[in-house]
Amino acid sequence: MSIIIKEECPKCGSVGGLFVCSMGGIDCADCGEFIRMAKPEELDQMEPVAKAFKKKREEGKMKTENIVPFKRKDVKAYLDKCIRKWRRIGNDKSDLKKEMAIYYIDAFQSVRISLFGELLPKEEKSNER
Numbered sequence: 001m002s003i004i005i006k007e008e009c010p011k012c013g014s015v016g017g018l019f020v021c022s023m024g025g026i027d028c029a030d031c032g033e034f035i036r037m038a039k040p041e042e043l044d045q046m047e048p049v050a051k052a053f054k055k056k057r058e059e060g061k062m063k064t065e066n067i068v069p070f071k072r073k074d075v076k077a078y079l080d081k082c083i084r085k086w087r088r089i090g091n092d093k094s095d096l097k098k099e100m101a102i103y104y105i106d107a108f109q110s111v112r113i114s115l116f117g118e119l120l121p122k123e124e125k126s127n128e129r
């Protein structure tokens with residue numbers, strides 16, 4: 001997973017929230033939408049192991065294991081964006097979404113504490129975006 005900086009999400013308008021996922025797709029951490037598949041030149045900018053992924057895709061062989069390099073900083077930023085997104089949904093949306101938000105926040109916090117040893121602390125409303 002790697003952050004793509006300065007590209008605006010076409011679905012929610014967020015800047016800085018787009019990530020290349022382990023399957024070579026681009027997802028938005030702010031709205032949770034799949035945006036598009038990564039372009040070859042975007043994969044070229046990544047580590048050599050990601051180029052192997054590109055080659056497999058060109059050959060029509062999809063790999064199921066993760067071969068995109070993990071960068072701690074980017075993984076943490078991704079998790080924090082997901083947790084904040086679901087906190088916002090938990091505060092604003094319908095009862096069903098609110099109920100879902102509890103589980104999503106738990107799931108992302110669980111990954112965060114496993115990898116980084118700490119939860120994303122509760123924040124003031126003005127800092128949540």
Ligand SMILES: [Zn+2]
Binds near residue numbers: 009013017029030033
């Ligand atoms: Zn978005």
